[in-house]
Amino acid sequence: xxxxxxxxxxxxxxxTPATTLGPGDDCALLTPSPGQTLAVTTDMLVAGVHFAPDxxxxxxxxxTLAVNVSDLAAMGAKPRWALLAGALPNADDDWIGAFAxxxxxxxxxxxxxxxxxxxxxxxxxxxxxxxxxxxxxLALRRDGAREGDDLWISGTPGLAALxxxxxxxxxxxxATLRSACDTALDTPTPRVELGLALREEHLAHAAIDVSDGLxxxxxxxxxxxxxxxxxxxxxxAPAPEGVASALWHDCLLAGGDDYELLFTAPSAxxxxxxxxxxxxxxxxxxCGRLHAGTPGALSVRNRNxxxxxxxxxxxxxxx
Numbered sequence: 472x473x474x475x476x477x478x479x480x481x482x483x484x485x486x487t488p489a490t491t492l493g494p495g496d497d498c499a500l501l502t503p504s505p506g507q508t509l510a511v512t513t514d515m516l517v518a519g520v521h522f523a524p525d526x527x528x529x530x531x532x533x534x535t536l537a538v539n540v541s542d543l544a545a546m547g548a549k550p551r552w553a554l555l556a557g558a559l560p561n562a563d564d565d566w567i568g569a570f571a572x573x574x575x576x577x578x579x580x581x582x583x584x585x586x587x588x589x590x591x592x593x594x595x596x597x598x599x600x601x602x603x604x605x606x607x608x609l610a611l612r613r614d615g616a617r618e619g620d621d622l623w624i625s626g627t628p629g630l631a632a633l634x635x636x637x638x639x640x641x642x643x644x645x646a647t648l649r650s651a652c653d654t655a656l657d658t659p660t661p662r663v664e665l666g667l668a669l670r671e672e673h674l675a676h677a678a679i680d681v682s683d684g685l686x687x688x689x690x691x692x693x694x695x696x697x698x699x700x701x702x703x704x705x706x707x708a709p710a711p712e713g714v715a716s717a718l719w720h721d722c723l724l725a726g727g728d729d730y731e732l733l734f735t736a737p738s739a740x741x742x743x744x745x746x747x748x749x750x751x752x753x754x755x756x757x758c759g760r761l762h763a764g765t766p767g768a769l770s771v772r773n774r775n776x777x778x779x780x781x782x783x784x785x786x787x788x789x790x
Contacts, residue, residue: 487584489551499586501552507604510548514539518595523638528566530657531597532573538682539601540581540661541730545680547611547670548603550581550663558593573658581663611670611734616677616696620735622759623675623744625662627708628685629719630655632726642718648711659730665755668747669734678734684725684785688733690767699764705774706758724771725785735761 487493492500503509516535518524536553543550555574578585583601634652637644644652669675677696679688693700710719736744741757748755771779
């Protein structure tokens with residue numbers, strides 16, 4: 472059986488051209504670009520909690536890095552480096568090789584160097600620390616939203632949660648829709664280009680990536696910015712054919728795992744954001760408005776304009 476360092480050498484030793492000193496020493500040495508601030512994030516994925524124990528390892532490799540890159544995108548940061556730590560139940564060479572292929576495919580797509588990490592034996596757990604950079608003082612922070620801002624969401628939130636519902640037997644989906652939902656759940660697309668554009672073109676005041684649910688993550692912005700909001704469900708995607716409205720509303724508003732960007736912007740930027748959507752070939756939907764009120768308070772209006780009763784806002788690991 473291959474040893475720890477042999478596994479690392481064969482599957483994870485890659486060139487690190489953007490790094491002063493990469494893997495192989497006690498620490499990596501990183502040099503930010505002149506005038507840049509570092510943005511640092513970490514996320515953990517645990518088998519049986521965040522993914523099925525029999526999940527495709529190549530897709531899991533992509534997602535393990537992608538969910539961290541999504542955090543960088545939400546701040547308007549350019550991805551630069553990553554560290555990977557994993558607990559593995561055994562040294563399955565085929566599994567590790569497939570995982571590494573997916574991980575490095577994501578790293579290549581977003582131009583990150585893997586600069587270090589750690590492995591140990593244990594229940595399957597994967598943790599990444601991702602590091603990006605951006606000009607000092609220009610991050611898209613959660614506390615930057617302003618009264619009167621429009622609320623926007625990228626892509627089509629709800630598909631990832633709908634895939635999970637199908638896997639749990641709570642709904643049946645036609646093949647084409649099932650494929651789109653599975654892709655959204657298993658290999659999400661971090662919206663790096665969007666985050667960079669929102670920051671570079673000064674279009675947004677605040678942003679967050681949707682990991683725990685649209686309403687739950689919106690609440691973080693509202694609390695940090697001391698504002699309230701109203702969400703217009705009628706502006707968001709309607710329930711796909713054959714999917715119960717109640718299930719779709721739950722997936723859309725509280726399902727999470729979308730890794731789309733939810734951001735706030737002044738109404739004067741509507742045309743510029745529409746132009747950005749066209750340039751990126753990415754739907755950007757205006758779906759609400761922020762206003763003065765109890766910090767974190769929010770309401771949702773259905774397609775008829777009536778208040779929607781909320782049963783939950785999103786996922787809570789300890790809720």
